[in-house]
Amino acid sequence: MSFPGKKNTPRVTSDKLIIKGGKIVNDDQSFYADIYMEDGTIKQIGENLIVPTGVKTVDAYGHIVIPGGIDVNTCLQATHLGMTPADDFYHGTRAALMGGTTMIIDHVVPEPGTSLLAAYDQWRDTADKRSCCDYSLHIDITRWHEGLFEELEHLIKDKGVNSFLIFMAYKDKYQSSDTQIYEMFSAMRELGAIAQVHAENGDIIEEEQKKLLDLGITGPEGHVLSHPEEVETEAVYRAITIAKQANCPLYITKVMSKPAADVIAKARKKGMVIYGEPIAASLGTDGSHYWSKNWAKAAAFVMSPPLSPDTSTPEYLSSLLSCGDLQVTASAHCTFTTAQKAVGKDNFTLIPEGTNGIEERMSIVWDKAVATGKMDENDFVAVTSTNAAKIFNLYPRKGRIAVGSDADIVIWNTKETKTFSAKSHNLTVEVNIFEGMECRGFPVAVISQGRIVLEDGNLNVTEGSGRFIPRKAYPDFVYKRIKARGRMADARGVPRGNYDGPVHDVISMTKSMSATPSTRGPSCPGKTPVGPARNLHQSGFTLSGTQMDDHIPRRTSQKIVAPPGGRSNISSLS
């Protein structure tokens, strides 16, 4: 077995637990019952359970019991200009557990030039040593190289990765061209993976950055000015168009603005298989802080796509999240200290990007959406955990309180409030973008892998206890529709007689499809080796052999003879 079965390693502390008196909330229904778990798995649910004696009991009276949150987008390891994020797997997962998130999916960002597998191994290595909660990995495609498709196949089939992210931004660094995106999407559809997209038009951004720097704008406000909402919206639209053509499921990471969310909502109305992920930052705060006079504060908000300066954005996004137009919430947690951010003190394009949110995510969603009455507790579970588990094929192991599921459970206090501050948070970074925000709803107890990690405000985590959770290809939730469409969408040619009229002589065939590298982004070799000039004769299709319309007797007038008028009937209007 390629995944070390840490689950089987005997643990010292008692792994038996019973939660009593809570209201269990799944994404479909809520009910009162007790939960008994053993060895990190839920064994029984019901009332008056028969359990061994001496089992530790957690009292959940007056609270709701929900499946642990899944944070589908974190960057706890990706380096920027050689700097590692302030919160690594240990600090990050610790904060996650503190906020009620019991699983994260981190992004593997291979440095351009290194292979995906090498980067994957590196991430696994670090995370296995440092992570305090279960984790899984997305892999980002940062550069095109020989053997990429073989690597993808290997990762999906043997390494338990079923989602890959493509960058439409970061020109000359990570950005892929439309051709590459199309090829990637096609490959992913065949392999049963989910295509994720960082959606921003890198070409426009670069031009805008140049323009702003020329205008003498070097502060963090330049970041948001050079990444306007339209640029995000445009890329989302383009990604959707390509995904539609390739019949590939699409997942948009970091939905930050109203028009971007609208594009996703509209595409869903047209029947696209597409998911949108607003993040803690876009749901909890806005981009007006970029104009802060305090450079360090303004820089702390720098991320891509940026927070929208439109202050009504958080409310709008939480409405769309409530009505199902957006489905998943993440944190995109990627923090850098002020000293690290200060690398870009004279040039906003150099500020390392990323905000915090791993700890605050669940509370923000509760406060903005449930406390305001936009969604109910079941919807809350859906957007913070269940939908993510379904999309990424973790369901029902994660994302549900059911017999047999992992014992990742959160006891949630729905009534009291808590204030976020850099002074009290569990991160190493000095600035919290939600500073001073008061949120209703927070976890009173968190159980990860059947062990209590948070109780009475005390965190009790074990470094390296997090397991890698492999994810299989072809998640049903996503691929059932894709498969049905793949069967339907067969393009068919029209069977015709061969054209036998005169053919104009052409001297030079300039319109041959040559294998020049794509025009956007770094050049790469395509999937199929294309010769410098297409052999036109290879693609001609003939009608020799049996045809599907053979049973229809041919009209004699369709015989290819030269009529007295001189022109053959096939070239004339009937």
Next chain:
Amino acid sequence: MKMCVCVCVCVCARARMCVCVCVCVDQGGVLRMHGGFGRVNLRQCLSGASCRCAGTREKSPSPETFHRPPSESLQDCLETFLHRVRFVLCRRRRVSLSCGASLLQTRIGNHYACGSPTFRAEMSGYQGKKNIPRITSDRLLIKGAKIVNDDQSFHADIYMEDGVIKQIGENLIVPGGVKTIDAHGGMLIPGGIDVHTRFQMPDRGMTAADDFYQGTRAALAGGTTMIIDHVVPEPGISLIAAFNQWREWADHKSCCDYSLHVDITEWHKGMQEELEAMVKDHGVNSFLVYLAYKDIFQLNDSQMYEVFSMIRDLGAIAQVHAENGDIIAEEQKRILGLGITGPEGHVLSRPEEVEAEAINRAVTVANQTNCPLYITKVMSKSAADVIAQARKKGTVVYGEPISASLGTDGTHYWSKNWAKAAAYITSPPLSPDPTTPDYLNSLLACGDLQVTGSAHCTFSTSQRAVGKDNFTLIPEGTNGTEERMSIIWDKCVVTGKMDENQFVAVTSTNAAKIFNLYPRKGRIAVGSDADLVLWDPDTTKIISAKSHHLAVEYNIFEGTEVRGAPLVVISQGKIVLEDANLHTIEGSGRYITRKPFPDYVYKRIKARSRLAELRGVPRGLYDGPVCEVTVTPKIMTPVTSGKTSPVKHTPQPVRNLHQSGFSLSGAQIDDNIPRRTTQRIVAPPGGRANITSLG
């Protein structure tokens, strides 16, 4: 006085045995004839290239002389002479005079006095033909017409002279003997402007079947009196060279006024100066950028951004051929891989979404650069929706549906007749959704789309057959210049979607406004050009390749019955269509220059650029600790496209970070606010500087 009279003798219009003759009348009353058969070019003739009219340069190969009897007037003498010419011609072409009599049409074309210095001066330039004194009357009076402009309709008489409308009103005082047309209350509309044609477009050594002569002739027959053609420079050829080539073709052949868009098929250093020269010296104010045709014409987003910025600075209009070339190239490969090689592969490889996506992208870039945008060939519902939505958000964007997308749909790509299916090939393709024409007509009527073109670019069946085994090789383009006005009348006005004034707006006035031809074109007013159409709203006709005025064998509207057709067409003050007879003169079309910064488009753009100034936040310098970074990988290299092009500002390989830092030395806008002493940059006891801490 020496006189030179140019006579165009059409022996047989259908056989195109058009003969151009130059007649010189010298002081002794001797008529001398120069010229040639076939398609002698009037322009060439006038410029003295093949025949010499000026007295001193009589080098004509075989002048025929004819002495005027002293008793005859010049007019009678000319009549006699022309009869003789006809006779000679018929004999030489072995056409019997009697049987060809009905076909014989003699048009006394342009008449020039030569020998005077002014004449020669005017010969050297292209413009100013209008000012040359003419012998016969160019005066025309139309009585009792209902004049329809885009804003109102009214009944009046109209008098024109020298190709310009001189008077509008009732009981006009006009010179005697003026040719008069009685309109009997018929509708008189400004001549149509077809904003998108590609006559004579070269494609891989082939040339479009309808050249400037055939094309403009068909345009006139359909009520269009001006066209704007696209100059398509082959990559590697300068814009100016291509422009001059098109000018030469059109000047020799065009029968109606024309202007030119210039397509930008590649982007590199030096293009900037060329664009500037085109705008400032050559009267071009619109440039088209391709988002499709990967590895041939396609520009990437960075290049599009630079082109749009440039165009905005020059006051021109950015046009976009909107399709995502990358996706199309992939789809073409896939479809060919499936063994689909027929014309249906063309539409399968270019789905609607690909068009809508590219429009959305172009709109985004135009918004960022604050550049006016014009989408050519709106072919699908979703594409039209994107434009409509962008307009609702305030973008300055215009959409141009074409005759084909308004009049027919893409179901024909599945025709079993290859030649028929191939005739519909155009990009973006016609939508297979049969409700598309109706939808586009509705959007045209409500103002979401503004202009109509024809995108006329026809290829004969044998030319199309180059792609008989591979749909990607089929040359693209459909007909429509002749049918455009009638189709819109039939689909929009007859059905009650729009009124006659809106009809004028979408066929003529809006185009004139956007491209800065207004009010010279696109309006019936005193001082405007006498390009008029007497429109019969009730005639019905069936469009057919048998009766159209084109060289191509197929008509994509074959069998469509349309209501509404031009009764009389007047171009440059001369009747070119009357009683279903076309009297066009090859080479009579003038090039119409267009100035930059059209008010209709740029008023809003200018106001926005005044508002959209970006400002930085004045902050104290960050003085906290800075992390050491060894490498700076985010180098802004120039565009990495296949066709590498340098950017506007010469980029340095590595950005000097210190250059772009802005300091607060000198007077600041907040100097009047006394600084709080706590803002002084001192290290507080805690160790961290206050600027880095949360205030």
